[in-house]
Amino acid sequence: MNEVKVKGLITVVEGLTSNGQAFVNIDDVMMRVPGFLPGDKIELELSAGGKVVGAQLVEPSPERVKPDCFFHGPCGGCDLLELSEKGRKKEKQAMIARTLNRIQGGNEAYLHSFSSSREIIRYLPRMRLHQSRNYEERESGYLPSEAFASQLPGGVVPVTACAIVTQALARRLIAARKILNQVPIFLESLTLMSSSSDRSDRVVGHAVLMKGRPAGHHYQDLTKIMRAANLKGLSVANHEGKIKDVQGSVSVTGLIAPEVDGGPYDAEPSFFVQGNIFQNQVLIRKVVELCKPAPDIRIVEGFAGAGNFTLALAAKGARVEAIESHPGAVRTGVKNINRSGFADRLMLVEGDAIKELSRFKAEPDVLLIDPPRTGTPSIGRTLAKLQPKKIVCVFCDLEACERDSANIIRSGYKLSEAAGLDLYPRTHHVELVCLFEKA
Structure with missing residues (x-):
């Protein structure tokens, strides 16, 4: 004790x-x-x-407010609902400042104005539902917060409304949960995705099967889900993520490079897209601003997805060589590139960016990376071989930002500029785009 x-x-x-x-x-x-x-x-x-x-x-803090969501607490989503929007913005900027102060030279870097989200509701174009693991009390919904996980025997929060998802997704929440409660328990998750347009009601889905559950055995159940939730398409993957079946068309538009000519470009629910239909455009503009693309500029991009930044950079004349690990994102990205009208200066290949970036031709003008929350712990080895003239990193985790920045600085670079963006209002998450130049 x-x-x-x-x-x-x-x-x-x-x-x-x-x-x-x-x-x-x-x-x-x-x-x-x-x-x-x-x-x-x-x-x-x-x-x-x-x-x-x-x-x-x-x-209580003067910025404490009453949560506007009945499911706040058990739901693992919007963890700062008890903090006012003013308080959230202030704290996110403080989090960025503390992070920069812990990075060598960070307090000397030029800090761009913090970009708040234009909207704090109806911004998220995807929704992931899970079936209960309690066979007696059939429920489906969101995964719970860590504090409430042990209190929910089925392992899910049976949400009946969600303010942050788009209207098209919100309209399908009840129907999707209802059918998941009726069919056998065979899914790890069901992800629904909408386009970025309020005028579009198009929603598609991606189902991940539990281990040992073949897609063919549940074909009728999957068809029921598709019809009940009014999905235009549904892809089905095994527990390892390999797609085994596709019903209908699973593409939606407006989530990839929304302001780039040649679109609209496609995305699919099986791979990651930026989670804020309003802030994605702001994020792209900031990345383009820091990369400074031009016809004589060569950019190597890691974690390229389906071309969200790739297309925007090439549209400014830069030559972009990109790599992405998700097969579906690569397939969709190549389709987007071929549609763009500037495919002659774009290359997108499938591979592990962490392991294979160093195989690209050395000394690009810019290395752009947008890694997952885990960051790129081995970035130092990549830089030793690739030797880019400058680096632009899109960090979605401040701890990873601090660690990776230290590795980049040890490799002979300095942090020159940083820009914070709020892509997930009502949560503690914040994005930090950093520019590193040769020291």
């Missing part, structure tokens, strides 16, 4: 860590206090070892 050393220590929550946990500073030591918000006045109990063993709210 932890012996309580200090009781009744009153302090104020200073901010959020990069993973959204509240923290305080006691004698210059950062201590995490999950469950609180910036500005909360709390009373702490510390152990003899100086660890937090208890905390309770004394006075």
Whole structure:
């Protein structure tokens, strides 16, 4: 047992860590206090070892608000609903500032104005549902937050409404959940995706089967899901992600390079697309601004997806050599490239960017990477071989940003510019686009 050393220590929550946990500073030591918000006045109990063993709210932050979602808490989505929009924007900018201060030279880099999302609801073009693992209490819905996971025997939150998904998805939520409750439990997940247009009601789906469940055995169940949820197409993959069947057409438009001539370009629900139909355009413009594409510029791009940045850079005249690991994204990206009208200066190949970027011809003018939340821990080895003149990184995790930036700086670069964007309002997530140049 932890012996309580200090009781009744009153302090104020200073901010959020990069993973959204509240923290305080006691004698210059950062201590995490999950469950609180910036500005909360709390009373702490510390152990003899100086660890937090208890905390309770004394006075709520002036930025605390009542959540506008009935499912807040159990749902693992919008974790900052109890913080006002003003408070969320302020804290996200503070999170960026703290991250930059921990990066060598980060406080000297030019920081662009923070870009808030134009809309904080109806921005997300995808929705992922899961079937309950409780065969007696059939339910389906979203995955729960970590704090509530043990309290939900079926492992899902049976949401009946969601404010952040597009209208087309919101209209299908109840019907999709209802049919998932009726068919046998055989899916790991069902992802629905809509276009970016409010005028379009087109929605497609991607089903991932549980291990050992063949697609053919559940053909009728999949057809029922497609009809009940009014899906225009449904792709089906095994538990390893390999697509085994496609019914109808699974493409939607408006989510890839929405402002680039030659479109609209396609996306599919089996692979990642940016999660904010309003902010994606802002993000693309910022990446283009930092890459400075021109006819005499060669850009190597990792984690290219279906061409979201690739097409925008080539549209400005740059030659772009891109790599992407997801076969469906590559197939769709090649189709988008062929449609663009400037395929002569574009190349997209399938491969693991982390392992294979260094195989590209050395000394490109720009290396652009948009890695997953895990970042690119081996970026140093890539840079040693590729030797780009400058690097533009789109980070979606601040811890990964801090670690990868340190590796990039050790490889002979300096952080010159950074731009923060809010792609996921109502959550703690924030994007940071960084420009590194030769030191």
